Structure formats: C-alpha cells, structure tokens
Amino acid sequence: MTAPQSIHTGSLDVLGGEVLLDVSHVSMGYGDGEHEKRILEDLNLKVGHSEFVSIVGPSGVGKTTLLRGLSGLLPPKRGTVSVAGQTITGPHPDIAAVFQDYSRSLMPWMTTRENVAFPLQGQGVGRRERNRRAEESLEEVGLSGQGDKYPWEMSGGMQQRVAIARALAYHAKVLLMDEPFASVDAQTRFDLEDLVVNLREALGVTIVLVTHDVDEAIYLADRVIVIAEKPATVVDVIETGFGTVRDQVDTKADPRFQDARGRILTRLRKA
Amino acid sequence: MTTTHTRAPSAETKAPRRSALLQRDWSLLAQRLGALGIILALWQAAVLTGLLPSITPTVPEVTLGLWTAVTSTSFWTALGQTLSAATAGWIISCVLGVFLGLLIGPLRWLDRSTSVTVEFGRAFPTIALMPVILLLLGATTSMQITMVVLSALWPVLVQSILGARRLDPGIADTVRIYRIPRLLWFRRVLLPSALPFVTTGVRIAASISILAAVGIEVLTQVPGIGRMITLAQEAQRWDLAFAYLFFAGLFGWTVTALLARAESSLLAWNRQASG
Numbered sequence: 001m002t003a004p005q006s007i008h009t010g011s012l013d014v015l016g017g018e019v020l021l022d023v024s025h026v027s028m029g030y031g032d033g034e035h036e037k038r039i040l041e042d043l044n045l046k047v048g049h050s051e052f053v054s055i056v057g058p059s060g061v062g063k064t065t066l067l068r069g070l071s072g073l074l075p076p077k078r079g080t081v082s083v084a085g086q087t088i089t090g091p092h093p094d095i096a097a098v099f100q101d102y103s104r105s106l107m108p109w110m111t112t113r114e115n116v117a118f119p120l121q122g123q124g125v126g127r128r129e130r131n132r133r134a135e136e137s138l139e140e141v142g143l144s145g146q147g148d149k150y151p152w153e154m155s156g157g158m159q160q161r162v163a164i165a166r167a168l169a170y171h172a173k174v175l176l177m178d179e180p181f182a183s184v185d186a187q188t189r190f191d192l193e194d195l196v197v198n199l200r201e202a203l204g205v206t207i208v209l210v211t212h213d214v215d216e217a218i219y220l221a222d223r224v225i226v227i228a229e230k231p232a233t234v235v236d237v238i239e240t241g242f243g244t245v246r247d248q249v250d251t252k253a254d255p256r257f258q259d260a261r262g263r264i265l266t267r268l269r270k271a
Numbered sequence: 272m273t274t275t276h277t278r279a280p281s282a283e284t285k286a287p288r289r290s291a292l293l294q295r296d297w298s299l300l301a302q303r304l305g306a307l308g309i310i311l312a313l314w315q316a317a318v319l320t321g322l323l324p325s326i327t328p329t330v331p332e333v334t335l336g337l338w339t340a341v342t343s344t345s346f347w348t349a350l351g352q353t354l355s356a357a358t359a360g361w362i363i364s365c366v367l368g369v370f371l372g373l374l375i376g377p378l379r380w381l382d383r384s385t386s387v388t389v390e391f392g393r394a395f396p397t398i399a400l401m402p403v404i405l406l407l408l409g410a411t412t413s414m415q416i417t418m419v420v421l422s423a424l425w426p427v428l429v430q431s432i433l434g435a436r437r438l439d440p441g442i443a444d445t446v447r448i449y450r451i452p453r454l455l456w457f458r459r460v461l462l463p464s465a466l467p468f469v470t471t472g473v474r475i476a477a478s479i480s481i482l483a484a485v486g487i488e489v490l491t492q493v494p495g496i497g498r499m500i501t502l503a504q505e506a507q508r509w510d511l512a513f514a515y516l517f518f519a520g521l522f523g524w525t526v527t528a529l530l531a532r533a534e535s536s537l538l539a540w541n542r543q544a545s546g
C-alpha cells in the first residue's frame with residue numbers, strides 16, 4: 001500500500017474476500033415507457049462481508065429510491081440485486097433496514113421488547129427464544145432493562161436505538177440505513193454513530209448507509225460512494241482506510257478525513 | 272431498582288392531586304344535577320300552567336311510574352328482551368363491520384369500488400326497509416336483530432375502513448421489510464392501528480342498536496320495552512309510558528358511557544403517542 005496518510009480513489013468492487021451484496025447494472029425509476037422518470041442510472045456496487053459502505057449525495061438525488069431497491073421494497077427497472085449469491089425479488093431474510101423516521105417505524109401499541117421481537121414472531125420463533133434475542137439486542141444498543149417501556153415513553157435517540165435493535169435481533173447479514181440519524185440532535189447523533197461503529201466491530205454486520213451528510217458518510221464508512229446528477233450515477237468512490245475504530249475528535253481531525261471531505265464537497269458543488 | 276426509584280416520587284404527588292380531582296368531580300356532578308333539576312321544574316311548571324296537553328303526566332306521577340315499573344317483573348322481562356336483541360344485533364354488526372372494513376380499507380381497488388355502496392348504505396333510511404323485512408321474517412326476534420344489524424353495521428364499517436386506511440407508510444414498509452405474515456399483520460398491526468377509529472364506530476353502533484331495537488318494538492308486535500311503551504300508551508297510562516321512555520334513554524346512555532370508559536383505558540397508547 002502507499003503512504004498511510006493519503007486517501008485512495010476506491011473501487012466499486014470489493015478489495016478482497018467474498019462479495020455479500022452485489023448490485024449489478026441497477027436502474028431505478030417510476031412510471032413506464034415514454035413517461036418513465038429515471039431516478040438512478042446503471043449502478044454497479046459490490047459490498048464485502050463486515051464492510052461499511054456509505055452512499056452520499058445531495059438531497060433529492062434518489063438515495064431513498066436506491067435504498068428501496070436494495071431492500072426489495074421497490075423492484076429495479078433494470079439490473080439485479082443479490083445477497084450471498086441469491087438474486088432478490090422482494091424483501092429478503094438476509095436484509096434488515098433502519099429508516100430515518102423512527103417514530104413512524106415503531107409500533108406505538110407494542111412495548112419496546114415486542115417491537116424488537118415482532119419480526120421474529122413472523123418467522124415463527126417461539127416466545128421465549130424471541131424474548132431472549134430481543135433482550136440481547138436491546139442490551140447491545142445500550143437499552144438493557146427498558147423492554148417494558150413503550151416507544152412514546154422514550155426520546156428520539158432511544159427510539160432509533162430500538163429500531164437498530166430490531167434489525168439486529170432479525171440476524172440479517174446486511175443492514176441498510178436510510179438517513180438514520182437525521183431527526184436527532186447533534187450529541188445524540190454522535191452517540192448513535194459511535195454505537196453503529198461499535199456494533200460493526202463487535203458483531204461484524206455489513207452496513208450500507210445512505211446520507212446527505214458528508215461528514216457522517218466519511219466518519220462511518222470504509223468506502224464512500226458519491227452519487228450525483230440526474231439521473232443519479234456514481235461520480236466518485238473514496239476509500240477512507242480508518243480501520244474499524246473511530247473517534248469523534250481524532251478521526252475527524254485526521255488529514256485523510258479532511259482530504260476526503262474537501263474532495264467530496266467540491267465534487268458535490270459541481271453537481 | 273430503577274423502577275422503584277421512578278415510582279417513589281409519583282406516589283407522594285398523587286394524594287393531593289387526587290383530592291383536587293375529586294373536588295372537581297363533585298362540583299361537576301352538582302352542576303349537572305342542577306341542570307336536571309331545572310329541566311324537571313320547567314316540565315312541572317309547563318304541565319301545571321296548561322302549556323303542555325293535560326294528559327302529560329306531572330313529575331311526581333312519572334316518578335311513581337318509575338317505581339311501579341322497576342317493581343314489576345314484566346318490566347324486567349321486557350328490558351331483558353330488548354337488551355338481548357340489541358346486544359345480539361350490535362355484536363353481529365361489530366364483527367361483520369370490523370372484518371369487512373379491515374378487508375376493504377387496505378386494498379385500494381376494493382376500497383374504491385365499494386365506496387359508493389358503503390356511502391349509500393350509510394345514508395339509507397333503514398327504517399324504510401322494515402316493511403320488507405317484516406314481510407320476509409314476520410314480527411320475530413330475528414327480524415328485530417336483522418333490523419338492528421342493518422342500522423348499526425354502517426358506523427362500524429365506515430370507521431373500520433377509515434381506520435385501516437390510515438396505516439402509517441413507515442410501519443407498512445417495516446412490515447414488508449421484515450416479511451410479517453398476513454395473519455400476524457392483520458392481528459398485531461392493522462387491527463391495533465385502526466382501533467382508535469373502530470372503537471368510535473362500535474360506540475355509535477351501541478346507541479343505534481338500542482334505538483333500533485326499541486323503535487322496532489314500538490312499531491311492531493315484537494315484545495320488549497318499546498312494546499311496553501305502546502301498550503301503556505294504548506291503556507292511557509301516560510305515567511308508565513314516560514317511565515319506560517326514561518329507561519330506554521337511561522340504558523342507551525349507560526352503555527355509551529361504559530364503552531367510552533373501556534375505550535380510553537384500551538387506547539392509552541394512542542393518546543400518549545399522538546398527544
């Protein structure tokens with residue numbers, strides 16, 4: 001490798017090892033034929049095991065549409081998404097998701113524990129086992145002993161932790177996150193970012209995060225994919241090279257962080 | 272340990288707050304009794320001054336009539352007949368209305384294709400159907416229950432459709448991502464999400480059920496409180512007729528109040544989450 005203090009232009013392929021998530025020639029859009037509104041054009045991306053990939057782009061570029069495509073909620077117009085070698089045709093057991101609007105994704109009539117255990121109930125996991133797994137996941141996100149509370153008894157940051165715990169309890173291989181920390185205050189946001197960093201290190205989850213926040217994208221990711229233009233395409237790929245440990249002060253003061261930040265912001269200003 | 276900590280201070284603040292609440296309850300009760308007293312006094316005055324027809328019973332006469340009613344077995348039998356018909360019709364309306372509503376609400380094509388029919392049914396004066404139903408089923412309890420269902424079904428159905436429509440898109444996405452099976456989705460997501468609307472329909476249906484059950488007894492030969500009112504009227508016992516009327520109203524009100532109370536404890540999450 002070259003000098004450790006400089007950033008690299010990354011690849012859309014994985015560096016080495018197995019491919020877990022394979023996005024191949026994916027185009028997304030709404031409508032058909034003449035009236036088709038193309039949102040995203042020919043995206044190719046491979047994500048490896050335990051890798052953290054951020055997709056960053058300006059607001060309205062189609063990040064949410066892309067994530068809906070990756071999660072199986074919206075089929076791509078062209079191309080395929082496959083996970084562990086299997087092409088997905090809809091929501092898949094290996095894919096979990098955390099959305100921006102936590103208050104709308106948790107069910108207010110269920111306790112925190114019931115919310116976390118609910119997807120497991122759908123998979124036919126017995127009550128004792130699913131409660132155990134829910135408790136375990138709540139502990140991992142720092143909410144042990146809070147299972148009997150209702151979501152509306154919790155702060156926004158805690159609710160988002162519950163949504164993350166629900167994804168973890170599901171034991172999916174890939175965790176998709178759509179602007180997950182956009183509706184919380186700055187301090188809570190830092191706490192949640194570090195929580196995700198730690199979870200990745202401790203559990204080896206593969207994470208794909210979409211965000212419009214350049215700092216967040218760089219801070220969390222191994223690779224940052226920059227998308228822009230209409231319809232959206234990949235305009236840059238950056239490898240951060242931070243490893244698995246992050247620090248809100250040191251990492252953000254790192255010259256590589258500053259380089260990446262400058263490069264992405266300049267590229268996005270052009271778009 | 273954390274739970275005992277959070278509970279301890281609330282126990283201290285609860286005592287004075289409760290007495291203040293109690294005081295407000297008493298003054299409210301006094302005001303309501305006052306309003307009732309004024310209405311009764313106006314009634315009595317209207318009868319004595321000849322403003323109302325002379326056959327109208329006075330307040331003491333009606334009070335005596337109430338007593339005569341509650342001490343007779345025929346009254347309780349009639350009450351039982353009316354309430355069981357109303358209850359049967361109400362339960363059928365609720366089950367049918369909730370089931371159909373939650374089926375129609377989430378399916379856009381079904382919702383669109385049935386909306387005119389549902390609006391028509393809701394606006395239709397069901398009482399006009401009675402001659403037909405009477406001809407088909409005779410003056411029987413099953414005719415009465417059929418009529419109650421035809422009247423009380425609509426509010427439950429309309430409210431259930433509205434409730435099912437309002438399922439949050441964020442929750443709908445979550446349910447799809449985690450591949451929640453249809454039946455579990457219905458029971459644990461759609462039903463609780465629609466419940467705040469459904470309970471309103473159920474409550475309206477309860478008062479309509481009693482209204483319809485009594486009304487049909489007044490108009491036909493079906494036994495019950497309504498029939499007792501007609502019989503008392505035919506026998507010129509105006510005091511008894513008014514006493515029965517009072518009971519018909521009282522039961523409608525009691526049922527509605529009980530349901531409102533059950534609803535507010537069942538839906539604590541809804542008040543908290545939206546307020």
